[in-house]
Amino acid sequence: MNRRSFLSSAGALLAARSLNALAPLQSSQGSGNSAGKADHFIRIEPCTLDIGHGVTIKTTAYNGQVPGPLLRLREGVRVTIDVTNAGTSSDLVHWHGLAIDSLNDGAMEEGSPMIAAGSTHRYTFTPKPSGTRWYHTHAAAYGDLSVGTYSGQFGFLLIEGKEQPARYDQEINLAIHHWEPSFVPMVETMREQSSNMPLTTGSDVGYKYATINAHMLGAGEPIRVKQGQRVLMRLLNASATENVVLALPGHSFKIIAMDGNPVPNPRTVEVLSLAVAERVDAVVEMNAPGVWVLGSTLQKSRQMGLGIVVEYAGKTGDPVWKDPPAVEWDYTQFANTAEAPAPDETFVLTFRDIGSLHGSQFDTWTINNKSWPDTDPLLVQQGKRYRMVLRNGSGDQHPIHLHRHTFEVTRIGKKPISGLMKDVINVMPLDTVEVDFIANNPGGTLMHCHQQLHMDYGFMQLIKYKG
Structure with a gap:
């Protein structure tokens, strides 16, 4: 099922009630059992959210709260999470920033299954790397501004490693x-x-x-x-x-x-x-x-x-x-000034909008003059280092996200850098950014602009492993 056919089958999702996310954090360690009781439970459901004095929002959220429940997991400890879809349309959850398999990553373009309305799906994976990650819906929205990331479906996903990030009170x-x-x-x-x-x-x-x-x-x-x-x-x-x-x-x-x-x-x-x-x-x-x-x-x-x-x-x-x-x-102030190692191969990717097509009121986006699902996949070989030259040929900013991998930012404009590891990089209008990744997690891997509007209208591309 592609994003357009998913939209045509989707009904409007309803909406969210609040939780004070400043509450004390609760640690948890998963058992990772693929059978039996899950370690965590998430429910996609409509609810009402009171966000201000006399301001009420109807949206869809996780467990009736915004943000969704905090998930604090241990790096390297396998976990199971049951997601129940109590909404009216198929949906799925993306575990943003984790180096996990394509089936559990939560992107239909990679082969992750949609969760039908009224159904429960179990995600099972070993969380890594440590750090501040998050989880959110990866459903299409197109012209329906009540679904996808326009809704309240997001939450913090904290992966605890051996080291504390800093001293704090x-x-x-x-x-x-x-x-x-x-x-x-x-x-x-x-x-x-x-x-x-x-x-x-x-x-x-x-x-x-x-x-x-x-x-x-x-x-x-x-x-x-x-x-x-x-x-x-x-x-x-x-x-x-x-x-x-x-x-x-x-x-x-x-x-x-x-x-x-x-x-x-x-x-x-x-x-x-x-x-x-x-x-x-x-x-x-x-x-x-x-x-x-x-x-x-x-x-x-x-x-x-x-x-x-x-x-x-x-x-x-x-x-x-x-x-x-x-x-x-300026991203470069947080990086090393030394140049990064030379890549084994380089992909030059140019982003442009080509105006509205097929009666849409929104622009269609292209990568190297092709729009999803017609964009050509990038073919990689396991273990090699690849450089993506991200050329923004448009007047919009584009936060580019790479699934299932962490990349190293190697150049901003004309300035070479190294050591800055990210999974989203904002490419400014008419600018060029270069990022390197190691092909170390086989399986279909999605690269896209994280603006919902751009992603829905063509700004996506798959990376496929050879062999």
Whole structure:
């Protein structure tokens, strides 16, 4: 079943009730039994989510909460997870950032099975590598903005290894999401409201509300801290299409990991950029007592709700926001300056949009002038190192995700780097980024733009192993 035939059989999914995701984390160790009781249970179900004062969202979520239940697993310990689909349409769950087999990865393009409405499917895998991963639906949406990653189907997936990422006193998981999507023209108003800042015209998706975890700014409980604490913040952009830029006035973020992988050069920054599906682990030293807003650097996004209050013990008053200095996000500052090893083979991949086709109001996307499912697969041989030259020939930003593998970022524009390991990289308009991966996990492997709108309309390609 391809994404288009899946859509034609899909009904509208309904929607989500909130859970305070700042609750203490619970550790778990799976047994990995393929028979008997599963280690974890997830239920895809409609529910209602109260995100702000008088603002109610109907969506689909996991176990009636947004984000879904925290899954804390042990690296190398086999686990079973039963997923029950209590919705009205077929669906599936993708375990984002894990090096697991294609059947359990959760992408229909790789051969993962869809879960029919009313059915339960058991995923069985050995989680690796360690770090901040996440899980989410990988269903198509096309013009139905109530399904796919537009919905509340996402949650944190923390894989614990032998080493702690850093010394900290408190850990907090913060997931960003946008709600009430609608079709809008991609014009000047979108540039003012969106961190994506498109350069071209056409149809796009805009949003009415935004949340961090289950609530808009000013609703729900604040992050409560004490002076002198070191807080580990795990930040996830779980939006369907919106890249975000965040700041916490009076504080800085020491970035220690990206997409769950330790960075070779931890750096302290005042502003964070998170493309769709990216994660950042950052340590924040609480040394500016007061009541602050951690939120979007865009005023209109904060007005939509994209923020959360940070409150020091013993401090009261209205939360304070101060605009940070304007800076450009630079991946290279977290990497090594030495060049990466030469690859065994290089694939040059050029992305473009070719306008709307077949009556669609959205642009169709191509890789080397072909659109999914007609894109040519990339053929690789196990054990070899491959370089993908990602050439963005469009005016949009593209967060490129590689399934089942971790890649090394080897060049941003004209600057060679090494050591920065990720599974999502944001390629800016008319820019080129190079990434290397080792073909060390045989099976069908999907590469795509993680913006739901782009993925649905052609921006996907498979990697296949020879032999």
